[in-house]
Amino acid sequence: MKALVSADVFPATQHYTYLNAASVAPMSKMAAKATLDWQEDLALRGTVHFDEEAETRVFDSLREVGARLLGSGADEIAGASNASESLCSIAWALSPGPDKNVVSSRIEFPSVVYPWLRVARTTGCQVRLTRDENHVIDPDELVGLIDDQTSAVCISHVQYSTGQRLDVRALADVAHGHGALLIVDATQSAGAVPLDVVADDVDILVTSGYKWLCGPFGAAMLFVRRALHDMLEPGLVGWRSTSTVFDFQADALQWAPSASRFEFGTLAYGCTIGMMTAIEHLLEVGIEEIHRYDLALAARLAEGLADLGAEFVTPSPHELLSSIVTARFPGQDQARVARRLNEEGVVVSPRIGAVRFAPHLYNTVEDIDQALDCLKVILAES
């Protein structure tokens, strides 16, 4: 299998066998340069270049690129600092009342659930979480929690711990059938799995930028379906929430008529530009192409892990729907295995008492084989 991108595009891969995109992905040299150039320009020239006009329009290109990534309209995209912040703002915007509920899962990434738990303390709404069976969500059980009192289903497209991928369209159909919104956290899928908010009928989607999108810390993106713009009053609000951002009028809160009403204050703009550059590169390579490639790497990895006696936490490792592979090694201290791999330059994360591997477009078949060879030696050490 031929490498998908040339080795010099992601400099980190020349030094490490980097299998940790589910935690933090390395940046392409273009994305890193765009981030640093922006910061340098601000440091050297302040508002001489980055004037109020530029600051007003700073998210325009992200909206265009984000819209291409998600299949949305540009006016449906907002820039954000991180996924957690956007989820909080959305939870407060919805503020389900005491007779309402929100559906999610007990094994979700905390930022997907905590905002609702916090809102529930104020409004008295119910937060319904699926039980977990060996870190796997049962989609039927999830759907069974949705009823006519459900305000929102809030769930990750791909689970951070196991790579389990949910059928977003099926969830949207059930949620909408009960008058509920579908809110998707695509932090573990955007950049690696094709997304289409129209085909999947998603209402709201958030994604952080530093994982599979290969952007920097400090940048994220929020999609809000156009039909919801006028109905949602963001939980986080500030001078950027309005349509005339430098026309300060403290006595009149007039929301921007688009998703940009969720952009409430000064953001790490340079990071946003870095993330946008990273996404442009991924789109150039092709998300479908990346998805196929990542799955092929993950399949090879899963096969090699099985040969080494691994037990998979990832459901159906041989029918992978994302490239996260989480495995345990019987009789081994899993944290030690993860630590030793990192010491040997094979970058992975310990998660849920197992080792999580997450190959992405910059990896090669040789990386997978190198990780497996290294693992074989480490397993023999104890």
Ligand SMILES: Cc1ncc(COP(=O)(O)O)c(C=O)c1O
């Ligand atoms: C599904 C999911 N959502 C959100 C986050 C965190 O996003 P942020 O750091 O941008 O708040 C993570 C991080 O692991 C994640 O896996």
